[in-house]
Amino acid sequence: MTPSQRPSSCKPDFQINENPPYYLFPTHPFNFKLIRITDMAAVVRNAKSGNDWTVNELDAYNITIVSQDSATFFSMDTLPLPDHHPDLVNNLTADEMENEDSYQVVRYMDLAMNLVPDEESAVVDFAMQLLRTMGYAGRAAGRDLRSCKGIRLLICGEWKNDEIDVCVMDGNEILLLIQEDERHKQLGDPHAQLIAKAVGAVQSNNQMRNFIGLDVLDFKEMAGIVMIGTSPTFFKIPITKELIQAVQRGQFPPTPTVVAMHRPILPRPRSRLSEGMQPLDNRRVIIACFEAYKQFVN
Numbered sequence: 001m002t003p004s005q006r007p008s009s010c011k012p013d014f015q016i017n018e019n020p021p022y023y024l025f026p027t028h029p030f031n032f033k034l035i036r037i038t039d040m041a042a043v044v045r046n047a048k049s050g051n052d053w054t055v056n057e058l059d060a061y062n063i064t065i066v067s068q069d070s071a072t073f074f075s076m077d078t079l080p081l082p083d084h085h086p087d088l089v090n091n092l093t094a095d096e097m098e099n100e101d102s103y104q105v106v107r108y109m110d111l112a113m114n115l116v117p118d119e120e121s122a123v124v125d126f127a128m129q130l131l132r133t134m135g136y137a138g139r140a141a142g143r144d145l146r147s148c149k150g151i152r153l154l155i156c157g158e159w160k161n162d163e164i165d166v167c168v169m170d171g172n173e174i175l176l177l178i179q180e181d182e183r184h185k186q187l188g189d190p191h192a193q194l195i196a197k198a199v200g201a202v203q204s205n206n207q208m209r210n211f212i213g214l215d216v217l218d219f220k221e222m223a224g225i226v227m228i229g230t231s232p233t234f235f236k237i238p239i240t241k242e243l244i245q246a247v248q249r250g251q252f253p254p255t256p257t258v259v260a261m262h263r264p265i266l267p268r269p270r271s272r273l274s275e276g277m278q279p280l281d282n283r284r285v286i287i288a289c290f291e292a293y294k295q296f297v298n
């Protein structure tokens with residue numbers, strides 16, 4: 001039987017015994033195409049800012065994203081709701097809130113859900129208010145919130161300017177970054193953008209550590225969140241010395257970087273974008289995720 005006659009039930013990773021290897025991939029139910037699997041080290045690398053990263057850059061630097069369930073991602077069987085601000089998870093509208101911080105969260109949540117094509121959204125304002133209310137920043141936490149924080153990414157031997165939509169900072173070090181999914185304005189790859197800016201954030205942190213006489217970090221697991229409207233996706237991004245050097249030099253790192261991702265499981269998944277955190281059942285799930293996620297912001 002020739003490759004073109006092979007039925008569609010055959011596995012697409014059927015390998016022809018040649019060196020370098022070739023594989024058969026289905027292009028139609030009863031047709032297969034002979035394709036050489038190229039080494040990802042051959043992917044073209046260019047000096048791009050984080051906002052221009054796509055899945056191509058993830059491939060070029062041996063980065064993969066793996067989705068995890070709640071128990072695996074958070075290492076908890078049951079996620080706790082916060083003890084503070086009970087009105088936030090029990091009352092629906094801003095006018096029903098008893099606490100001023102809760103009122104501000106829900107008010108900005110409503111604004112963030114009202115996306116206008118080609119206009120800046122209120123997602124950044126909402127994210128900052130939510131993080132502050134959840135205790136990610138403020139006097140008690142000893143941490144600060146910044147929006148539109150400028151950083152520089154050293155990639156392929158060139159410096160590129162980048163901007164983090166929202167970040168939590170401990171002094172001069174970035175601990176958490178948020179990337180807005182701006183699909184209402186322009187096409188982009190917010191997951192790749194977030195990972196690129198995580199690399200740039202660790203570069204920035206190490207530059208500051210070196211400047212003040214501290215040892216630079218060979219490894220840092222960066223906390224990152226992608227927000228589309230008021231719907232978050234959580235990430236744990238391991239940034240190694242090998243990955244940083246590979247990006248700086250425009251080289252393929254032999255060791256893969258595996259990024260863990262968790263998208264909260266909501267009661268009505270198909271309505272995730274239209275509902276966001278507005279319904280109370282959605283809000284409880286997402287607030288519990290934010291509470292559990294604090295353990296990774298350090």
